[in-house]
Amino acid sequence: MQKYLVTGGAGFIGSNFVHYLLSKRKDCQVVNLDKLTYAGNLENLADLKMEARYQFVKGDIADEACVDQIFKSGIDVVVNFAAETHVDRSIENPTDFIKTDVYGTYVLLEAARRYGVKKFIQISTDEVYGSIEKGSFRETDPLMPRNPYSASKAGADRLAYSYWATYQLPVVITRASNNFGPYQYPEKFISLSVTNLLEGKTIPIYGDGRNVRDWLYVGDHCAAVDFLVDQGKDGEVYNVAGGNEKENIEIAKEMVCYLKGSQDSIQFVKDRLGHDRRYSLNADKLKVLGWKPKSSFLTALHETLDWYQKNEVWWKKIKSGKFKQYYQKQYELR
């Protein structure tokens, strides 16, 4: 029986990963450590209440005593998803990004070193490379993060690597592209757009809408992380790409079309400060190791839109709470 510590497991990707892990690996136990910030939602995991192999701990990854207590119970594998993740919020106030994404990762790495874990997966992001006009980033390319979110993730990414280089902690780092799928907090592009459309509101598109992102279905991301727990080489970085580079405007049009909305629902708004133009990953390294994504972009996008249609109760509760004030303020700034 392998015991996993999944941090940030009440968030979007983390909760999908906890589900993935418990259904795929019958021989594992999962401790989910989550601070339950605005982005953490236990309703994402409501079906696991009776699952004996699952335990939830409300706590901060930057809290040494709390983290130590968990490691004391015997952890084999750490998967660190916990982070402040929204670029716009990092531009407004970077403090929590440094505390969680950098210092919190340090606290976990220290505990992992003290207790000698078998694998530490650091979930980094493609945003650490910065923007690229042509071609695609490889794992060996320099990091040029351009906003406080991506800079704090780059700090955590390199700190994790340093624990391999210095102490031989078995660290593997993943840099995935933009995820989409069920349970994504409705402030990110696809989850905000679909829920706005379902509410009969417009969808805001930054600048000219021609920023390019590579899109990865969350189920594929979870499968890649699970694969790397066994197959990832210690001290190595792996790009995880969906292979679906799209301009934001193209996705917006597809969402409007699928949900039978009006193309007038697309509203161009003032661009984000320092907005990265294009992200692109070369994922050959992971392919050579034996993994590639399974989902077709359009099918996964349509399934995601169906999920938000069927789960109105889930997102309406979020959108009617604190999110409403935050979003209104953001809107006024535009």
Ligand SMILES: NC(=O)c1ccc[n+]([C@@H]2O[C@H](COP(=O)([O-])OP(=O)(O)OC[C@H]3O[C@@H](n4cnc5c(N)ncnc54)[C@H](O)[C@@H]3O)[C@@H](O)[C@H]2O)c1
């Ligand atoms: N969403 C993407 O497109 C994407 C792409 C690549 C990498 N990533 C990375 O994947 C990870 C998860 O992203 P997400 O989109 O699911 O984020 P999310 O914002 O939906 O969830 C983050 C979770 O972390 C928790 N958390 C925050 N601070 C914490 C702390 N100090 N201690 C414990 N828990 C804390 C939150 O409560 C929340 O449950 C992040 O590390 C992010 O950088 C995300």
